[in-house]
Amino acid sequence: MMHSTSLTGAPLPVIDLSLLNGADEQRLALAHLLDHACLQTGFFYVSNHGIAGELIDRVFRDARALFALPENQKVALHKGRSRANRGYEPLKGQTLEPGSPPDLKEGFYIGEELDESDPRVKAGRFNQGANQWPQSPPAFRDTMTEYFHAMNALSAQIMEALAMALGLSPDFFEDFCRAPLSTLRLLHYPPQPPSPQPGEKGCGAHTDFGGVTILLLDDNPGLQVWDARNNRWIDADPIPGTFVVNLGDMIARWTNDRYRSTLHRVINTSGAERYSVPFFYSGNPDHEVSCLPACLAEGDQPHYPPTTVEAHLMEMYRRTYA
Numbered sequence: 600m601m602h603s604t605s606l607t608g609a610p611l612p613v614i615d616l617s618l619l620n621g622a623d624e625q626r627l628a629l630a631h632l633l634d635h636a637c638l639q640t641g642f643f644y645v646s647n648h649g650i651a652g653e654l655i656d657r658v659f660r661d662a663r664a665l666f667a668l669p670e671n672q673k674v675a676l677h678k679g680r681s682r683a684n685r686g687y688e689p690l691k692g693q694t695l696e697p698g699s700p701p702d703l704k705e706g707f708y709i710g711e712e713l714d715e716s717d718p719r720v721k722a723g724r725f726n727q728g729a730n731q732w733p734q735s736p737p738a739f740r741d742t743m744t745e746y747f748h749a750m751n752a753l754s755a756q757i758m759e760a761l762a763m764a765l766g767l768s769p770d771f772f773e774d775f776c777r778a779p780l781s782t783l784r785l786l787h788y789p790p791q792p793p794s795p796q797p798g799e800k801g802c803g804a805h806t807d808f809g810g811v812t813i814l815l816l817d818d819n820p821g822l823q824v825w826d827a828r829n830n831r832w833i834d835a836d837p838i839p840g841t842f843v844v845n846l847g848d849m850i851a852r853w854t855n856d857r858y859r860s861t862l863h864r865v866i867n868t869s870g871a872e873r874y875s876v877p878f879f880y881s882g883n884p885d886h887e888v889s890c891l892p893a894c895l896a897e898g899d900q901p902h903y904p905p906t907t908v909e910a911h912l913m914e915m916y917r918r919t920y921a
């Protein structure tokens with residue numbers, strides 16, 4: 600059977616991120632490719648991203664082992680016990696698509712490890728605090744901590760490339776990238792049931808809340824991206840050695856919707872257990888997110904009022920965990 604995306608010849612682009620380390624000419628080429636990708640669907644793959652395959656293998660190994668723990672051991676780490684939204688989220692624990700049944704996924708949330716003495720924790724700042732680490736698998740904490748830091752660094756590179764794509768100075772998002780609020784989320788999707796409830800699926804249609812999302816996929820398809828220009832879902836199937844990157848709602852706010860935060864969903868029709876690892880990069884909680892002057896054409900009004908990273912995130916969490 601023909602691959603559905605080939606019908607109109609518009610699969611998501613693959614962007615070679617090593618161009619960022621090249622000469623000016625290559626950096627400009629990257630900015631151009633990225634601008635194009637962001638103007639199209641806001642979803643693309645990145646290759647040559649510098650993250651070791653060996654680290655990615657360990658992330659999947661330990662994520663699988665975590666979800667294979669007995670239910671009582673997972674529930675003992677329930678994120679409801681954490682003031683920073685860290686830990687385990689059982690199957691059907693979130694409803695990303697309003698009006699649909701809860702999502703057929705279980706998850707585990709990890710963030711920067713901050714102890715009680717940290718001023719951000721003392722001040723009760725949103726999503727800041729300690730993680731809930733499982734005893735087993737033994738390498739879990741080290742693996743996820745290493746991957747978390749690698750993702751923060753990669754996100755800052757992507758923000759640099761995005762600044763260039765927008766025609767801004769490469770360091771434009773430097774303050775945004777300072778002491779960033781990031782969330783690493785391990786996900787496990789059981790196979791789609793044979794007789795689902797109407798609208799029941801792995802992950803309801805949603806946009807991501809933050810700045811950029813770096814999504815690690817296993818070998819199973821299931822992710823779909825909304826193509827608003829053609830009114831259809833595009834399959835974002837895994838491509839070995841790449842990450843899927845998509846823009847979050849903050850980018851839409853900054854750019855007054857020049858760049859979109861694109862709707863996506865997961866239906867795990869692969870018949871297999873599907874694992875994925877999104878990393879949400881939301882940036883400096885105090886950073887102001889308001890319409891960039893360069894993105895406001897004469898006579899246009901900003902589509903969104905100014906906000907901060909933290910206020911925006913709190914609002915988005917409130918909506919999906921109502």
Ligand SMILES: O=C(O)CCC(=O)C(=O)O
Nearest residue numbers: 786802807822865875877
């Ligand atoms: O599992 C996936 O492929 C996508 C997950 C996702 O969109 C999310 O967690 O926000």
Ligand SMILES: [Fe+2]
Nearest residue numbers: 805806807863
């Ligand atoms: Fe998402």
